[in-house]
Amino acid sequence: MRLPSSLVFRAVCAAAAALLFSAAPRSAAAQSRRDLVTITPASRNDLRTWDARTERMLRDGALRIRTRGEDAMIRGRIIERADQFYGGVRVFGADVTRQLDGGVLLSVFGTIYPELAVDTAAKIDADRARAIVEERSGAELGPSRQPELVILPRDQGFVLAWRLRAATDSDIRQYFVDAQDGTIVFDYSELKTQAAVGRAQGVLGDTKKISVTKAGSGYNAQDRLRPPAIRTLDMKGSLSRTISILNGFPVAAADVASDDDNNWTDGTVDDAHVYQGWTYDYYFKRFNRRGLDNRDIEITGLANPVRRSDLQTSPDSVVGTFFLNAFYAGDGYMVYGVGLPAGFFTRLPIGIQTWDFLSGALDVVAHELTHGVTEFTSNLIYLNESGALNEAFSDMMGTSVEFFFQRPGTGSMQADYLIAEDVIRPGGLRSMANPTPYGDPDHYSKRFLGAADNGGVHTNSTIASHAFYLAIEGGTNATSGLSVPGVGAANREQIEKVFYRGFTELMPANATFAVARAVTIQAARDLYPSNGNVERAVTEAWTAVGVN
């Protein structure tokens, strides 16, 4: 968003993330048993030791390669996954991942049981195990559902067991049948039974579905239906608690927004949670992208970071950051400002405007999440032209998400080329179609050259976002007078894909507008080699806004 810089919070949250990530191995260690060895080499010597040891286990058959394939992220790297075996029987849950480069081991992680001793001769055969599971579950198992003989690590020792999954109309469970005496020694549900869908009222009074988690007798704003964890925290107006979380203190269960009857009525929480999900959906459906980092990093939104009623007692910096702003705080964390109480307004170049809760605008939420995408891809430096491109890309994708989910139009909750128009009324914050009335440039020759706003990262963003608009809709640039054909609204997907590819795959971190022009033209050639209209629209759009 427009007002204060979020650089401070990015740094703060990077530290927060480091703490969160370091907490995970600690909790895993707490569940380990005496004979379980966790492989996490801390030094080159450790790595060499484990290299030799895992090679020996592979030769002996104590480890068997399960999958071996080329690293999808780094060319030339090989990723191996190997399961531990004992007496020809797989040890359930014991495996090792190895990363190799030219045959040289770069990393190895895993959990194995070196001191394993168990009789691997089963007294119960597979058919009997199937019958036992059918009797227990009430399910009739098809012929393809064959039990697997495994060694199951238990707190008391190791059990030779038949592992078999059974589905009923209410559950999917893994069963482990003791291969010696036929008792079911362990079973667990593989069904995500906690997911729930509720009804939510948005900031603008609209009703939408919300994907949440049933927890006890209530519900909380944790999305279990999408691949990443998406959660929304209700900071209940506590700025200090908000700052604590942004500084890396653990999120408590009480921080997560909740509702008693799954009929959600806090619009700012509801819209933040729903729109974060929709933005994830857009990136997945349009670009086959899995979230911010393309690896389904957790997404966390913070709503109600302050109380509107505290406006007049809050310092300007807080007003600028937590009232009149929304920002991406790094590592999947977003904060949505609360806007202004009734009777308060701002005066921008287009006139007097009221501010509603910022999460109430789909393009605002998508804009902030796109900063996350940028962080994990081009990582455009948030300064001068690269910073303006960073902002522009967020506006482009924010608007694209609007067009993906909303009908085109000029009314509330309709798709258009205004930014934040649903919550900053009337008119929104910026216009990609006609930037000038907002005091923003529509042409490179009019770019802001001062030091404010990190070198005009917001104001100059409209040079690029206006080019995006022209490439889709066509039209004439008011400054240059040059006309652009555009691919037409029906083909907007083409331009969205071109800019997405250019900005996330080809763009360097310190790109200029000229580099942005070059990478998007290259992306058009890459994606639509036989459709010259796309490349022409992109090229002429950049030319029209004075970027050559």
Added chain:
Amino acid sequence: MPTRRALAAFILLVAGAAPAAAQTSPGRLWVGVSGGVQGTSNGFADAFDVTSQFADPEPATGTADYPVKTGALVDGRVHVRLWKGLAAGVAFTHYAHRGDASITARVPHPFQFTQFRTVEGSTSTRRGENGTHVQVAYMVPIGERLRLTGFAGPSWLSVEQTFVTDVQYSQTFPFDTAAFSSATTRRSSARAAGFNAGADVAWMFTRRVGVGGLVQYSAAQIKEDVAANRTITVDAGGIQTAVGVRLIF
């Protein structure tokens, strides 16, 4: 084949008990045992609520089209002659048909209102009908061996039917489609009064034994309990055609 042989042997046995060339007697007791088919077009559709996954606030609904087609029929009947050609009696019929019900469910999208997905599938269903037909009959002899009998009267038909009560479906992110997994079914039976009418033609080999064919139409409307607080009215009966043994005592 063994059944046919046994039937032929039975006919010969009974035929042997009476003079072969004797004229047919009106007798006192008319008995018929037949096998055949019931032709019907009583297929019907039913609508039901589907249990939404994730407790979705938007309801899921389903419909099932049930085939009720021609199926095997067994008929047995006894008439007692009261006066001249007039008789009264009772007939029993059993009809069964097995077929796949076509199921279509409309299930909500977990992220968006009014974006339903269609799920289609089928499940095996069984229909069984038992009829008890009280009849007033009138027999007209045509020549020495042929007898034509007309009959009509009230019927009590009971229907046992498999009903689909719910649909299980699978769906995964991004939930643009959903796939049919299975259907929950329940068997329900009920009975109601109707009527029957028809005719029987018999060719008597001997005074007591012959073969015959019958055509009977019976019908009733039956209210079935499909689920708690939900009933559906189905048509039962149809045109029943059967051939078999005719005995006169």
